[in-house]
Amino acid sequence: MSEKILVVDDHILFSQSLKGLINSLQDFEVLDVLKNGQELVTYYESNKIKPDIVLLDIRMPVMDGIETMEWFKENFPDQKVLALTMEHEEETIIKMLKLGCRGYLLKDIDPDEFRYAMETVLQSGYYYSNEVAEVILHSEDKRKDQFTKRELEFLHLVCSERTYKEIAGEMNLSPKTIDGYREQLFAKLNAKSRTGVVLYAIKNKVVSI
Amino acid sequence: MSEKILVVDDHILFSQSLKGLINSLQDFEVLDVLKNGQELVTYYESNKIKPDIVLLDIRMPVMDGIETMEWFKENFPDQKVLALTMEHEEETIIKMLKLGCRGYLLKDIDPDEFRYAMETVLQSGYYYSNEVAEVILHSEDKRKDQFTKRELEFLHLVCSERTYKEIAGEMNLSPKTIDGYREQLFAKLNAKSRTGVVLYAIKNKVVSI
DNA sequence: CTTTACAAGGGGAAAATTCCCCTTTTTAAG
DNA sequence: CTTAAAAAGGGGAATTTTCCCCTTGTAAAG
Numbered sequence: 001m002s003e004k005i006l007v008v009d010d011h012i013l014f015s016q017s018l019k020g021l022i023n024s025l026q027d028f029e030v031l032d033v034l035k036n037g038q039e040l041v042t043y044y045e046s047n048k049i050k051p052d053i054v055l056l057d058i059r060m061p062v063m064d065g066i067e068t069m070e071w072f073k074e075n076f077p078d079q080k081v082l083a084l085t086m087e088h089e090e091e092t093i094i095k096m097l098k099l100g101c102r103g104y105l106l107k108d109i110d111p112d113e114f115r116y117a118m119e120t121v122l123q124s125g126y127y128y129s130n131e132v133a134e135v136i137l138h139s140e141d142k143r144k145d146q147f148t149k150r151e152l153e154f155l156h157l158v159c160s161e162r163t164y165k166e167i168a169g170e171m172n173l174s175p176k177t178i179d180g181y182r183e184q185l186f187a188k189l190n191a192k193s194r195t196g197v198v199l200y201a202i203k204n205k206v207v208s209i
Numbered sequence: 210m211s212e213k214i215l216v217v218d219d220h221i222l223f224s225q226s227l228k229g230l231i232n233s234l235q236d237f238e239v240l241d242v243l244k245n246g247q248e249l250v251t252y253y254e255s256n257k258i259k260p261d262i263v264l265l266d267i268r269m270p271v272m273d274g275i276e277t278m279e280w281f282k283e284n285f286p287d288q289k290v291l292a293l294t295m296e297h298e299e300e301t302i303i304k305m306l307k308l309g310c311r312g313y314l315l316k317d318i319d320p321d322e323f324r325y326a327m328e329t330v331l332q333s334g335y336y337y338s339n340e341v342a343e344v345i346l347h348s349e350d351k352r353k354d355q356f357t358k359r360e361l362e363f364l365h366l367v368c369s370e371r372t373y374k375e376i377a378g379e380m381n382l383s384p385k386t387i388d389g390y391r392e393q394l395f396a397k398l399n400a401k402s403r404t405g406v407v408l409y410a411i412k413n414k415v416v417s418i
Numbered sequence: 419c420t421t422t423a424c425a426a427g428g429g430g431a432a433a434a435t436t437c438c439c440c441t442t443t444t445t446a447a448g
Numbered sequence: 449c450t451t452a453a454a455a456a457g458g459g460g461a462a463t464t465t466t467c468c469c470c471t472t473g474t475a476a477a478g
Binding site: 148149150151173174175176177179180181193 | 423424425426427428429434
């Protein structure tokens with residue numbers, strides 16, 4: 001009896017190719033190939049066969065992987081979902097895992113490991129590649145470097161063309177306090193200029209533009 | 210007689226899946242699957258069968274797609290190469306085409322169109338998807354707003370923690386000249402601070418981080 | 419109780435950025 | 449030929465950012 005797989009990825013060439021590969025694996029068959037989270041919601045809302053595993057990309061238009069995981073958490077919290085993506089950014093990995101994702105696969109995984117990952121999830125419920133395990137291991141450490149509420153507020157304003165004086169006005173603070181926050185961010189981010197802070201914030205997706 | 214394809218992509222799951230799909234197409238067969246430009250150079254330097262088409266990803270470690278195209282231009286200028294990538298950044302598209310790439314495929318192409326693209330390249334030499342054709346059509350317009358060579362050089366250095374004085378040293382210019390360039394960028398980008406310039410450059414993917 | 423973290427703030431000044439007024443030379447397009 | 453663009457650069461100064469030295473008060477944890 002075949003394990004049923006649903007593939008959700010907007011890169012059609014990839015998803016169709018992957019369908020071929022999965023169908024060539026003994027014990028696995030692809031139920032359908034969907035292009036985004038919205039199509040998946042529609043699929044679940046119709047009386048179609050539910051899959052054993054959902055392979056879910058993250059970067060998709062209309063409804064992305066994170067949003068889709070949020071929907072699963074609320075509607076089908078036990079559905080086994082494996083992220084399958086190029087995104088190896090820590091924040092994304094942690095977020096997906098917290099939302100109940102059973103594993104996180106990068107697209108450079110080889111087909112044997114891919115098959116092993118699916119089998120592991122079906123048997124024990126979770127699969128972590130070495131890279132992802134590293135991220136989880138170090139994520140507790142990283143938490144120590146998180147920003148305070150006020151710092152984060154300041155950081156968002158720093159990533160704009162406002163002068164510090166203007167930022168002080170917006171936050172109802174003295175320019176001297178702003179200078180204090182600037183100093184705190186410099187220390188935390190090992191930055192030596194506002195530009196450095198901005199580059200860090202955007203690069204690490206603390207702030208989006 | 211089958212058309213011979215070489216797949217160059219570091220995402221193994223994708224490339225192995227794609228191999229399966231291509232091999233399932235009548236008249237096509239995959240010679241080999243390589244992980245980066247360096248592996249491809251090694252392949253060409255050995256006495257192996259040359260492919261009819263190379264499917265080449267851009268973002269790869271060790272030797273990327275651009276570098277690989279440069280190698281082809283110098284060593285096998287007539288080799289038919291199709292870019293196959295997620296990168297829909299205009300600068301990248303133009304660069305690849307200028308280096309002799311016969312077509313530029315995005316990974317959200319469907320398998321039928323994919324097959325048609327390969328057939329078109331084999332027959333007439335070139336294939337452009339609608340999206341890429343748009344880029345080419347508008348790239349002449351855009352050139353009017355493009356940065357000069359020196360401005361671009363400066364812009365990349367601005368998106369760093371170097372002081373203008375340091376940038377002047379790196380570009381072998383006077384700080385007054387740097388100030389001139391700063392002014393030029395401010396005018397072109399309607400910016401009023403270095404932070405504004407940095408935000409624009411990153412947002413519009415003129416500079417990547 | 420002490421210590422730490424967070425929030426808010428000060429004095430003073432050096433360094434960096436921005437601004438405002440220009441210049442000359444070379445090259446390419448009309 | 450003229451004009452515009454690109455490249456390189458200058459004097460001078462105001463504004464902003466960064467730096468270095470601190471402070472107090474509150475809340476939470478040990």
